[in-house]
Amino acid sequence: MHDKQVRRRRAVLGLLVGASLILLTAYFGESPTSPLHAVQRGIVAVLAPIQQGASTVLAPVRNAAGWVSDTLNAKSQLARMRSQNARLYRELAQYQGAAIQNRQLSQLIRLDRTNNIANYNPVAADVIGKDSSLWYQQIEVDRGSADGVRLGDPVIGEQGLVGKVSTVVGGVSFVTLLTDPSFAVGAEVLSGASTYAGVLVPQAGNPSSLLLTGLNPQAQISQGQEVVTSGFMDASNPAVRSLYPPGIPIGTVSNQNTQDSLANNQQVQVQPFVDLGSLSVVQILTRPTPTTQRAQVGAG
Amino acid sequence: MMAVASSATAAVNPRSGTQLPLRLIVRISVIAFMAVVIQESAISQVSIFGVNADITPLVVMSVGLLCGSMAGAITGFAVGLLVDLSLVQTLGVTSLLYIVIGYWSGRLLELRDPAHGLVPVALGAAATAVSGGGMALIQFLLGVDAPVSLLLVQQILLTVLVNTLIALPVYELVRRVLQRALPRDPRRRVRRAYTTGVLSPLHRPSERLGGTRRTSR
Numbered sequence: 226m227h228d229k230q231v232r233r234r235r236a237v238l239g240l241l242v243g244a245s246l247i248l249l250t251a252y253f254g255e256s257p258t259s260p261l262h263a264v265q266r267g268i269v270a271v272l273a274p275i276q277q278g279a280s281t282v283l284a285p286v287r288n289a290a291g292w293v294s295d296t297l298n299a300k301s302q303l304a305r306m307r308s309q310n311a312r313l314y315r316e317l318a319q320y321q322g323a324a325i326q327n328r329q330l331s332q333l334i335r336l337d338r339t340n341n342i343a344n345y346n347p348v349a350a351d352v353i354g355k356d357s358s359l360w361y362q363q364i365e366v367d368r369g370s371a372d373g374v375r376l377g378d379p380v381i382g383e384q385g386l387v388g389k390v391s392t393v394v395g396g397v398s399f400v401t402l403l404t405d406p407s408f409a410v411g412a413e414v415l416s417g418a419s420t421y422a423g424v425l426v427p428q429a430g431n432p433s434s435l436l437l438t439g440l441n442p443q444a445q446i447s448q449g450q451e452v453v454t455s456g457f458m459d460a461s462n463p464a465v466r467s468l469y470p471p472g473i474p475i476g477t478v479s480n481q482n483t484q485d486s487l488a489n490n491q492q493v494q495v496q497p498f499v500d501l502g503s504l505s506v507v508q509i510l511t512r513p514t515p516t517t518q519r520a521q522v523g524a525g
Numbered sequence: 526m527m528a529v530a531s532s533a534t535a536a537v538n539p540r541s542g543t544q545l546p547l548r549l550i551v552r553i554s555v556i557a558f559m560a561v562v563i564q565e566s567a568i569s570q571v572s573i574f575g576v577n578a579d580i581t582p583l584v585v586m587s588v589g590l591l592c593g594s595m596a597g598a599i600t601g602f603a604v605g606l607l608v609d610l611s612l613v614q615t616l617g618v619t620s621l622l623y624i625v626i627g628y629w630s631g632r633l634l635e636l637r638d639p640a641h642g643l644v645p646v647a648l649g650a651a652a653t654a655v656s657g658g659g660m661a662l663i664q665f666l667l668g669v670d671a672p673v674s675l676l677l678v679q680q681i682l683l684t685v686l687v688n689t690l691i692a693l694p695v696y697e698l699v700r701r702v703l704q705r706a707l708p709r710d711p712r713r714r715v716r717r718a719y720t721t722g723v724l725s726p727l728h729r730p731s732e733r734l735g736g737t738r739r740t741s742r
Binding site: 233234237238241242244245246247248249250251252253261265269272275276279280284286287290291294344352353354355356358360361362365382391392399431502503 | 544562565566567569570571572573575577579594595598599601602605606610611612613615617618620621626628635660661664669674676734
C-alpha cells in the first residue's frame with residue numbers, strides 16, 4: 226500500500242516536472258507566431274475581462290495600500306524634496322525666460338515638439354496589471370488592437386517615456402518597460418546648445434537605472450543634464466523613421482564618464498523621470514502621421 | 526458504477542491514501558485562480574519597501590502544507606502555468622519552481638506534521654526564497670543578460686522579508702477556505718508514533734492490521 230503510494234507520488238511529480246520542462250523548451254525555441262504563443266494570447270484574451278473587472282473592484286484596496294506605502298516613504302522624501310524644490314524655483318526663473326525665446330524660435334523653424342505627441346495619435350490607457358517579478362519588466366493596459374494599438378508602439382507616462390507595446394490582444398496590451406533587458410531606444414543628452422546621441426539600454430540587474438551607451442568619448446556631459454529620445458527620419462525616404470517621436474523626456478544623467486571598455490565609447494547612467502512602480506495611466510502613441518516632423522539636430 | 530463516478534470526481538490524497546473530495550479540489554482551484562488574479566490586479570501594483578509582495582508562492586506553500594505533497598505539486602504546476610500564461614512569460618519556468626514549493630511543503634506535512642504556529646512563516650520565507658532564487662537561476666540558464674548584482678540580491682531578500690510578513694495571514698486565509706473540505710482539521714496535530722520515517726500507521730490501527738477488524742476468538 227505504502228509502496229504504491231510512493232510510486233504514484235513519484236510518477237505524478239515526474240509527470241509535472243516533465244510537462245514543465247517540455248513547455249519551457251518548446252516555448253523558448255518557438256517564434257512569437259507559433260501555436261504555443263497563439264494559445265497563450267488566446268488565454269490572455271479570455272482572462273483580460275476578468276482582470277479588468279478585478280482591477281476596478283480592487284482599486285480602492287490598491288489605493289489604500291498605496292497610500293500607506295506612500296506615507297511611509299514620505300518622511301524620507303521630505304528633505305530631498307525641499308532641496309529639490311529650492312533648486313526648481315531657481316531653474317524656473319531661468320526657464321521662463323528661455324521658454325519665451327524658445328517659443329519664438331519654434332515658430333520660426335516650425336518646430337513644435339510638444340505637438341509631435343498629438344500627431345502620433347495618443348491613446349490613453351489604464352494600467353490593469355503588472356508583473357511583480359524582477360525578470361519581466363512589463364505592465365498590462367486596457368487598450369488593444371481594437372483601439373489601434375500595434376506591436377512596437379511607444380508608450381509614455383505623465384513625465385516621459387515608459388516603454389513599448391510588446392504584445393497586443395483584442396482589448397489589452399502588454400507594455401515592456403524601458404527597464405526590461407530587451408528594451409533599447411535611441412536617445413540624446415541635451416547639453417546646452419549641443420546634443421550627444423547614443424543608445425539607451427537598461428542597466429542589467431538594476432531596474433531603477435538606465436545606461437546611455439555609444440556616446441562620443443569627447444562629449445562634455447555632466448550630471449543632471451536631461452536625456453530625451455532622439456528619433457530620426459530619413460530625409461530621402463520619410464517612411465523610414467523611428468517609432469519614437471523625438472524629444473520625449475526619459476530622465477537625467479545621474480553618473481557620468483564611465484567608459485565602455487569594449488567599444489571605447491563613453492556611457493552614462495540615466496535616472497528615469499517616470500516612477501515605473503506606480504504607473505496608473507499611460508498614453509500609447511499608436512501611429513505616426515505624415516505630418517510628423519523631425520528637426521534636424523546635429524549630434525555633438 | 527459508483528466507483529467510476531468516484532474516480533471521475535475525486536483524486537487520491539497521498540497523505541492518507543483516501544480520495545480527495547471534489548469540493549476540496551474545487552476550493553483549491555478557486556483559491557489558485559483568485560490568487561493569480563488578485564496578485565496581478567492589485568498586489569503587484571503596491572510597492573512595499575520598494576518591492577512587491579507575491580502571494581502566489583505562499584498560496585502554493587499553504588495548499589501543500591494543508592493537503593499534502595501531491596496536491597501541493599499539482600497546485601504549484603497549475604498556479605505557475607496560470608501566472609506564465611496570463612503574464613505572457615516563458616511557459617514552464619514558474620510551474621517548475623512552484624512544483625518544488627508545493628511538493629516539499631506537502632512532504633514536510635507528511636514526514637514531520639509540524640504543529641508550531643510559526644511554521645507557515647518560515648516556510649513562506651523559504652518558498653519565496655526558492656521562487657526568487659530559482660527564477661534568477663533559470664533566467665541565467667536561459668541566457669538573460671543580467672549580472673549577479675548586489676541590488677538583485679537585495680531585491681530578492683526584501684521580497685522574502687515582505688512575503689514573510691504576510692505568510693501567516695495568507696496561510697490562515699487558505700486554511701479557513703479549505704478547512705471544511707479537508708479530510709481532517711489541520712490544527713489537530715496527529716500524535717507522532719515512535720518512528721524515524723513517515724508517520725507510523727500505528728495511529729491508524731485499521732491500516733496496520735491490513736484493514737481487518739480484530740475479533741476475539
